Amino acid sequence: GEDVEQSLFLSVREGDSSVINCTYTDSSSTYLYWYKQEPGAGLQLLTYIFSNMDMKQDQRLTVLLNKKDKHLSLRIADTQTGDSAIYFCAESFLISSGSARQLTFGSGTQLTVLP
Amino acid sequence: ETGVTQTPRHLVMGMTNKKSLKCEQHLGHNAMYWYKQSAKKPLELMFVYSLEERVENNSVPSRFSPECPNSSHLFLHLHTLQPEDSALYLCASSSGGTGVNEQFFGPGTRLTVL
Numbered sequence: 001g002e003d004v005e006q007s008l009f010l011s012v013r014e015g016d017s018s019v020i021n022c023t024y025t026d027s028s029s030t031y032l033y034w035y036k037q038e039p040g041a042g043l044q045l046l047t048y049i050f051s052n053m054d055m056k057q058d059q060r061l062t063v064l065l066n067k068k069d070k071h072l073s074l075r076i077a078d079t080q081t082g083d084s085a086i087y088f089c090a091e092s093f094l095i096s097s098g099s100a101r102q103l104t105f106g107s108g109t110q111l112t113v114l115p
Numbered sequence: 116e117t118g119v120t121q122t123p124r125h126l127v128m129g130m131t132n133k134k135s136l137k138c139e140q141h142l143g144h145n146a147m148y149w150y151k152q153s154a155k156k157p158l159e160l161m162f163v164y165s166l167e168e169r170v171e172n173n174s175v176p177s178r179f180s181p182e183c184p185n186s187s188h189l190f191l192h193l194h195t196l197q198p199e200d201s202a203l204y205l206c207a208s209s210s211g212g213t214g215v216n217e218q219f220f221g222p223g224t225r226l227t228v229l
Contacts, residue, residue, distance in 0.1 A: 031215055042205050042220030099165040100146035100209060101216040105158040
């Protein structure tokens with residue numbers, strides 16, 4: 001599969017904005033995703049963006065997509081201590097049978113929110 | 116609660132043991148997945164089942180053997196594992212098809228191989 005890259009750590013103060021960046025390599029990805037993983041839990045989908053969009057906003061979350069540079073970012077406004085978690089970006093492509101999508105994940109960014 | 120359950124949550128086994136991990140989804144999904152999550156590494160997709168048929172097998176060693184008896188259940192049979200197989204094993208399910216295909220994850224089984 002293709003490599004998806006993220007920085008490993010990010011620390012912000014409570015109330016500030018957080019920006020988590022990701023680069024991907026498969027230009028044919030139709031959907032790109034942001035997942036969140038809290039301690040002791042599996043991954044949970046936060047949001048996704050379709051490849052023909054540049055931006056998607058969902059309450060405190062803003063996703064920006066730059067297809068030319070294959071760059072995806074997640075901005076969390078007014079970051080709270082409950083946002084502390086690992087955030088994964090992922091790109092998708094259809095599996096060989098076309099019956100489902102396969103995701104390639106980045107290594108995850110550990111977001112720490114300081115009081 | 117995501118609708119995907121995994122048992123056991125923790126497992127310690129020796130290299131000569133045989134054990135099985137179980138995953139169950141209550142979402143009516145058609146596709147199920149096994150992932151391996153190791154420290155400081157990206158999630159690695161191991162197997163994909165769509166409509167109970169294995170459709171992907173990403174060069175996983177034969178000491179891992181998946182089984183999908185129906186669309187709600189997925190097993191991962193383990194035998195003669197190595198210490199480097201210690202990791203969090205995550206199961207996921209999705210509706211399948213060509214759309215968004217959100218994957219819903221279980222909480223994982225933390226496996227330690229001694």
